[in-house]
Amino acid sequence: MAKIPRNxxxxxxxxxxxxxxxxxxxxxxxxxxxxIMMSNWNGTILGPGHTVHENRIxxxxxxxxxxxxxxxxxxxxxxxxxxxxxxxxxxxxxxxxLTCLRNWNRNYGLETVLTDLRREMASPNNRKLPQPSxxxxxx
Amino acid sequence: MALPKRIIKETERLMADPAPGISATxxxxxxxxxxxxxxxxxxxxxxxxxxxxxxxxxxxxxxxPPKVRFLTKIYHPNIDKLGRICLxxxxxxxxxxxxxxxxxxxxxxxxSSPNPDDPLANDVAQHWKENxxxxxxxxxxxxxKYATA
Amino acid sequence: MDDSDTTAPQQAIVLTIRPSSGSTFTTAIxxxxxxxxxxxxxxxxxxxxxxxxxxxxxxxxxxxxxLSVYSIKEGHTIHMVKSATNRANEQAAQTVRPNSxxxxxxxxxGSDEQAMLNTLLDNPAIRDMMxxxxxxxxxxxxxxxxxxxxENNPEVAQMLNDPSFLRQSLDIAxxxxxxxxALRNNDRALSNLEMIPGGFNHxxxxxxxxxxxxxxxxxxxxxxxxxxxxxFAARLNADTRPNAGAINTTALPNPWxxxxxxxxxxAGPGSMFPGMPGMRGxxxxxxxxxxxxxxxxxxxxxxxxxxxxxxAQAGSAPAFPSPFAAMMNQRMGAMxxxxxxxxxxxxxxxxxxxxxxxxxSNNPEMFQQxxxxxxxxxxxQQQQQQQQQRPSQPYSQIPPPxxxxxxxxxxxxxxxxxxxxxxxxxxxxxxxxxxTTSTAAATATPSTATAMTQSxxxxxxxxxxxxxxxxxxxxxxxxxxxxxxxxxxxxxxxFLLRM
Numbered sequence: 001m002a003k004i005p006r007n008x009x010x011x012x013x014x015x016x017x018x019x020x021x022x023x024x025x026x027x028x029x030x031x032x033x034x035x036i037m038m039s040n041w042n043g044t045i046l047g048p049g050h051t052v053h054e055n056r057i058x059x060x061x062x063x064x065x066x067x068x069x070x071x072x073x074x075x076x077x078x079x080x081x082x083x084x085x086x087x088x089x090x091x092x093x094x095x096x097x098l099t100c101l102r103n104w105n106r107n108y109g110l111e112t113v114l115t116d117l118r119r120e121m122a123s124p125n126n127r128k129l130p131q132p133s134x135x136x137x138x139x
Numbered sequence: 140m141a142l143p144k145r146i147i148k149e150t151e152r153l154m155a156d157p158a159p160g161i162s163a164t165x166x167x168x169x170x171x172x173x174x175x176x177x178x179x180x181x182x183x184x185x186x187x188x189x190x191x192x193x194x195x196x197x198x199x200x201x202x203x204p205p206k207v208r209f210l211t212k213i214y215h216p217n218i219d220k221l222g223r224i225c226l227x228x229x230x231x232x233x234x235x236x237x238x239x240x241x242x243x244x245x246x247x248x249x250x251s252s253p254n255p256d257d258p259l260a261n262d263v264a265q266h267w268k269e270n271x272x273x274x275x276x277x278x279x280x281x282x283x284k285y286a287t288a
Numbered sequence: 289m290d291d292s293d294t295t296a297p298q299q300a301i302v303l304t305i306r307p308s309s310g311s312t313f314t315t316a317i318x319x320x321x322x323x324x325x326x327x328x329x330x331x332x333x334x335x336x337x338x339x340x341x342x343x344x345x346x347x348x349x350x351x352x353x354x355l356s357v358y359s360i361k362e363g364h365t366i367h368m369v370k371s372a373t374n375r376a377n378e379q380a381a382q383t384v385r386p387n388s389x390x391x392x393x394x395x396x397x398g399s400d401e402q403a404m405l406n407t408l409l410d411n412p413a414i415r416d417m418m419x420x421x422x423x424x425x426x427x428x429x430x431x432x433x434x435x436x437x438x439e440n441n442p443e444v445a446q447m448l449n450d451p452s453f454l455r456q457s458l459d460i461a462x463x464x465x466x467x468x469x470a471l472r473n474n475d476r477a478l479s480n481l482e483m484i485p486g487g488f489n490h491x492x493x494x495x496x497x498x499x500x501x502x503x504x505x506x507x508x509x510x511x512x513x514x515x516x517x518x519x520f521a522a523r524l525n526a527d528t529r530p531n532a533g534a535i536n537t538t539a540l541p542n543p544w545x546x547x548x549x550x551x552x553x554x555a556g557p558g559s560m561f562p563g564m565p566g567m568r569g570x571x572x573x574x575x576x577x578x579x580x581x582x583x584x585x586x587x588x589x590x591x592x593x594x595x596x597x598x599x600a601q602a603g604s605a606p607a608f609p610s611p612f613a614a615m616m617n618q619r620m621g622a623m624x625x626x627x628x629x630x631x632x633x634x635x636x637x638x639x640x641x642x643x644x645x646x647x648x649s650n651n652p653e654m655f656q657q658x659x660x661x662x663x664x665x666x667x668x669q670q671q672q673q674q675q676q677q678r679p680s681q682p683y684s685q686i687p688p689p690x691x692x693x694x695x696x697x698x699x700x701x702x703x704x705x706x707x708x709x710x711x712x713x714x715x716x717x718x719x720x721x722x723x724t725t726s727t728a729a730a731t732a733t734p735s736t737a738t739a740m741t742q743s744x745x746x747x748x749x750x751x752x753x754x755x756x757x758x759x760x761x762x763x764x765x766x767x768x769x770x771x772x773x774x775x776x777x778x779x780x781x782x783f784l785l786r787m
Contacts, residue, residue: 002198005172008206011221017345020365024306027367029345033359034220036210042346046308046369057341057348057369145758145781201781235778236754261299 003106006068010038013109026114031061039064041073041110045118051127053081056134060117062110072104075113080132083120091138093117142170146196149239161243163194171196175207175243179286180251184278185213188286192222192246194239204233205242214274214281216255216264224249225259304365305330312365317355324351330368343367744771751777760784 004012017028028043043060047053059078065071075098077091085097095101100108100116120126150170153163160178165171175192179185191210197203207229209222217225228237228245258264267274301319306312317326323342326349331337342349344358344366360366745752745763748770754777755766765784773779 002171002196002200003169004197005166005169005193005195007193007208008195011206011208011223014221018361018364020304020306020367024308024343024365024367027343027346029347031346036212036220036222038221044343044346044348046343046367055370057343059348060346148760149758235781236758238758 006064006066007038009069009106009109010064013111014038017110022111022115025118026111028062028110028114043075043110043114045114045121048118048122048127051122052129052131053121053127056131059137060114062113064110069106069108072101072108073110073113075101075117076138078137079134080136080138081121082129082131083117083126085117085120089138143200145201146171153239158240158244158247160247161240163239163243171200173239177243177247177250179282180247183251184275185215185250185282185286188213188282190250190286192243194242196239201235201238204229204237205239207242207246212281212285214263214278215250216253216258216267216274217249219259223259225257301360301362303360304363305368306365307368308370319356319360320354322351323349323353323355326355326366327351335370339371341369341371343369748775751775751780755780755784 013028014030020027025046025048026043028041030038031040031042041062041064043062045058045060047056047058057079058081060075061078062073062075064073072095074095075093077086077093080091082088085094086092087094093101095104098113098116098120100112150165157163160180161175163173163175165173173194173196175194177190177192179188179190188211190213193208193210195206197206207224209218209224211222212220213222219225224246226245226249228234228242253267255264255267263274266277299319300316302314302316304312304314315326315329317329324337327337327340327342330340344360344364347358349355349358349366744767748767751770752763752766755769756763758781760766760769760781766780769780769783770777772783
């Protein structure tokens with residue numbers, strides 16, 4: 001298979017994000033529409049139903065470095081959220097604690113990360129975790 | 140991972156007999172991925188500029204068009220802020236009979252003759268239509284600012 | 289650029305709005321409107337503007353911003369989410385999850401099944417389970433019928449033992465858009481196959497060799513008492529109530545996912561937005577001509593056979609839901625839907641590269657089966673082709689562009705017969721010759737003598753020139769390729785690349 005270079009992969013992901021991915025529970029886009037290197041992204045996750053996260057919208061920032069997608073992006077929550085894989089001071093997602101980041105492969109994308117995080121919110125261990133009030137942000 | 144013969148031939152020819160004002164070099168670690176440089180055509184607002192592009196031949200090439208994008212900022216009604224190019228042969232008018240060389244020549248021609256009626260960058264196109272001279276001036280400024288090596 | 293931004297035209301654009309429950313719809317609005325204005329436009333009695341939150345490209349839109357701030361463009365999608373402030377009321381009133389109740393009440397046709405499935409999928413226990421492929425696998429393993437199937441069919445076992453495959457299947461199942469697309473691909477593939485002369489028989493044969501053993505074991509008495517198992521069994525054997533509007537081409541029901549929703553159905557659950565103008569089902573792929581149709585028959589045929597390649601087992605028996613085959617179809621469908629336009633469906637099929645992460649490419653048996661299917665497809669294609677060619681065409685007419693050569697390419701590795709005359713007269717039985725060649729043979733046979741008096745070099749002068757330009761320098765090979773393709777340059781290129 002042809003190995004798609006970083007920029008063209010990110011471009012594909014961007015276009016997919018603009019058209020709206022999946023069922024709308026996750027969304028992402030460039031944080032700076034002028035950034036020709038497409039490094040910094042915003043993401044949102046709509047909290048899964050029947051969990052403490054239901055009806056909440058979580059905002060995230062995602063950074064795709066120069067070696068993306070050979071290396072996974074770095075991901076941080078902007079909205080406060082209580083999850084084992086999220087650093088409670090900074091909001092950073094610990095790559096060792098999120099399956100798709102730990103076992104990253106270059107066919108994954110931003111959508112994989114966001115849906116994996118959403119799955120994490122819905123997991124039996126996490127769905128009832130007490131959460132900070134909605135709208136509070138990591139600093 | 141074998142590279143189709145056609146791509147090898149095209150690459151060889153691009154090296155041996157480059158089109159004037161255009162250079163394309165394949166990445167060593169990905170022979171479907173090219174660094175491209177196009178010199179701004181004379182008599183255009185982009186004259187004197189050196190524009191970097193990147194080109195990728197997807198798995199389906201030549202049945203699908205190459206993907207091409209400007210890396211150098213450029214003020215042009217058919218090229219958007221992320222360097223995406225609005226050019227029919229890169230989309231619905233693609234034919235496998237076209238090749239890397241013809242694509243790059245077409246991009247070069249697009250620099251000489253912007254087409255504000257078929258815009259990708261809406262605001263630039265509007266500027267071009269309302270006040271062509273001013274738009275051309277901006278394009279020249281951008282060329283000096285971003286596209287001089 | 290800032291100077292340009294200020295002069296930006298204030299034009300109306302059409303946006304797709306995707307509510308968190310219910311169907312998507314479009315709305316036209318000027319880019320200089322504020323987010324609040326858009327919300328007011330979207331508001332209804334049930335949903336005041338204040339309770340609406342809008343998300344675009346990973347950002348929650350702020351009321352005071354103009355839409356142009358977010359550089360939202362024509363055709364882009366905005367997600368609409370009910371504000372959490374309603375949550376308390378909702379929870380007080382709710383016995384069932386709100387969106388499933390909306391759906392079941394509004395669904396005009398067959399969507400009660402959809403609602404039921406949604407309820408099932410929304411059930412926390414099932415959700416958790418679905419989030420855990422390992423658990424699903426163990427559940428399947430604990431079912432003696434499944435185990436039997438797996439023992440008899442190592443390729444199935446391989447699939448079930450690959451957690452990433454299961455996980456991906458579940459992902460797709462959870463995503464209604466992908467599902468819809470996958471199922472539609474499947475439908476299309478099937479109806480294409482059935483339309484080919486002899487296609488139905490091939491499908492039947494495949495059904496007998498693959499589907500039936502699986503069915504046979506699954507239909508054995510179900511001794512399990514486990515509650516979850518029972519529920520799953522219910523899904524597995526769920527009757528396939530055909531949707532209104534859908535005929536016999538309904539794709540297989542999938543136990544993990546919403547059943548195929550017909551297009552009319554997508555506009556159904558509209559109770560949330562009464563009287564909303566232009567409310568239509570929206571399919572993100574519909575706007576992508578390559579994913580659905582593609583220019584000409586090549587893409588269509590290639591694309592559908594891509595999903596049919598793996599869906600063969602499933603394909604033949606719409607009446608029998610097969611979870612495994614259906615899963616595979618979705619995987620394939622999703623690949624077709626998401627990847628850039630791929631005229632050959634799965635060009636890697638010849639080498640197995642077309643199935644990354646499926647854990648199949650390294651399974652010789654599975655792979656072999658696919659190849660067998662390919663071969664059948666090829667035979668069918670050829671038969672069809674001969675049928676098409678029989679009403680003799682004038683020689684000058686170019687055969688249907690590269691549809692068949694592209695097929696030939698897909699099954700590369702077959703020895704191409706380089707002398708087109710060799711197959712003349714024997715084409716009906718000669719299955720191993722390349723498709724392009726038989727096209728040439730078929731066209732050449734009824735050709736008139738007058739056309740033959742011209743040498744190929746003269747006849748194909750223009751085409752030869754463009755081939756030369758493209759770097760194909762061997763004129764005699766080019767002539768052969770053009771003969772084989774009936775003068776079509778694109779097909780000739782394909783032919784040359786395989787020579």
